[in-house]
Amino acid sequence: MSSSPRDTRTLILEAARRLFERPGADPVRLVDVAREAGISRQAVYLHFDSRARLLLALVRYVDDVHTLETQVGTAVAGHGGAEALRRFIRVWGGYVRHIDGIAYAMHHLAHTDAEAAAAWNERMQTFRKLCRGFATALEEDEQLAVGWTVDSAADLLWSMLSIRTWRELVHERRWSKARYVEHMTRAVERTFVRPPRKDPS
Amino acid sequence: MSSSPRDTRTLILEAARRLFERPGADPVRLVDVAREAGISRQAVYLHFDSRARLLLALVRYVDDVHTLETQVGTAVAGHGGAEALRRFIRVWGGYVRHIDGIAYAMHHLAHTDAEAAAAWNERMQTFRKLCRGFATALEEDEQLAVGWTVDSAADLLWSMLSIRTWRELVHERRWSKARYVEHMTRAVERTFVRPPRKDPS
DNA sequence: GCCGTCACTTGACACTGCGTCAAGTGACGG
DNA sequence: CCGTCACTTGACGCAGTGTCAAGTGACGGC
Numbered sequence A, B: 001m002s003s004s005p006r007d008t009r010t011l012i013l014e015a016a017r018r019l020f021e022r023p024g025a026d027p028v029r030l031v032d033v034a035r036e037a038g039i040s041r042q043a044v045y046l047h048f049d050s051r052a053r054l055l056l057a058l059v060r061y062v063d064d065v066h067t068l069e070t071q072v073g074t075a076v077a078g079h080g081g082a083e084a085l086r087r088f089i090r091v092w093g094g095y096v097r098h099i100d101g102i103a104y105a106m107h108h109l110a111h112t113d114a115e116a117a118a119a120w121n122e123r124m125q126t127f128r129k130l131c132r133g134f135a136t137a138l139e140e141d142e143q144l145a146v147g148w149t150v151d152s153a154a155d156l157l158w159s160m161l162s163i164r165t166w167r168e169l170v171h172e173r174r175w176s177k178a179r180y181v182e183h184m185t186r187a188v189e190r191t192f193v194r195p196p197r198k199d200p201s
Numbered sequence C: 001g002c003c004g005t006c007a008c009t010t011g012a013c014a015c016t017g018c019g020t021c022a023a024g025t026g027a028c029g030g
Numbered sequence D: 001c002c003g004t005c006a007c008t009t010g011a012c013g014c015a016g017t018g019t020c021a022a023g024t025g026a027c028g029g030c
Helices: A008-021 A030-037 A041-045 A051-065 A068-076 A081-110 A114-140 A150-160 A163-172 A177-192 B008-021 B030-037 B041-045 B051-065 B068-076 B081-110 B114-140 B150-160 B163-172 B177-192
Strands: none
Touching: A008 A030, A008 A051, A008 A081, A030 A041, A030 A051, A051 A068, A051 A081, A051 A114, A068 A081, A081 A114, A081 A163, A081 A177, A114 A150, A150 A177, A150 B163, A150 B177, A163 A177, A163 B150, A163 B163, A177 B150, A177 B177, B008 B030, B008 B051, B008 B081, B030 B041, B030 B051, B051 B068, B051 B081, B051 B114, B068 B081, B081 B114, B081 B163, B081 B177, B114 B150, B150 B177, B163 B177
16 A cells, blocks of 8 residues: 555655654755755755754644554554553554654654754654543542652653653564563553552442 | 852853753853853853764763762662662652753754764763663562563663653653652652562572 | 963854745646 | 646755864974
8 A cells, every 4th residue: 555656745755754764764864855856855845844854744644544543543542541542552562663763753853953843853752642541530530659749640641651762672672562561561551550459438 | 159150161060051051942042151151152152062072071060060979979889779760760750950051952952963962862872871770680680570671671771861852751741750760769669669569599 | 571382262064854836747627 | 738736856055063174373392
């Protein structure tokens, strides 16, 4: 699927996607993207105002191609706090590799570029809301472990499940996807999920 | 203390330290360091070959000024696995702010500079060894929770206690130091420390 | 007192990657 | 046949790092 992009914009996004998905690749420059797409560097600017805008469009495009929302939605739907969280980690653990390179580039650019910083922050906000949803669900099911408020749990969950944590473990520490899912699930459960009592009521 | 550095090298390191310790500051350029030290940009190159070397020297200098090793050593000495870990998190939670900015700059530079990448990796290796020490201590005291090997626990601990996680929580999520220590201690304990059995043996 | 040394200065330049600009070129449609 | 429009080539400006060359001035040895 998606082997014959119709317009140049999509051609560029596809090219960029290929480059950024290569793990541990050298920094991707606009000239690389252009070459990969078979066009001139300047032609990229006919479709994207700046590197930041391209990265932003790219991460949305990739989310779309890999149907992130649908995957998360169907995995989580109809499950209580703890089980939804477990299922999310499974999906997420397989998904991050698609956007890791782009996220890295965006974060790097955000260091010096205001627009990239804004895009990055918006992205982080969205992810934190997702995490807050899990914390809320846990609390509503009375499964949130003692010591946490919804917000503090959301913050730490957001950090533990962040792309950066995934990258550190999977790329730097060479964890497999299965290993990531198994260990992260265990860590998150032990940290945030109240152990079921033997004697209910 | 340290108000009258003798040589220019120390003068530069002190100036850089001041700049990098300012939280959320704009990216620190060599010209900023030079100005802060009251010398020309070129004079910096008389003492440090490159930005990467300066950052590396700086992080060592800061560790030294704040006696990181001593602090960790005295906090941890003579305590078993779980208690040593708790004490380490307390020290670490107060220490990271001194090196956060430098670490951020090093990591950023590592994206394009091989020397910075090497320095960063070496630093990460060292920290992971420290974490592995805690995992080993837990295992030796039979306090390591089920599901972990020493190495997998070390990896995840390394990630949870990383500067990056600290920065996300303290800077982006506005956690206080006390909040960081409290919540991180809880998360780490629940994740890695085997709960004491009511009926031993 | 004079001289050499050495740390530092000023000012220039190369390099990289991003972003802009101007002058083409060539295919396609009315 | 002509205009339009997407794209090309080639140039330039900008920022920050790193290099180079030609000073300058203080300090110590003789």
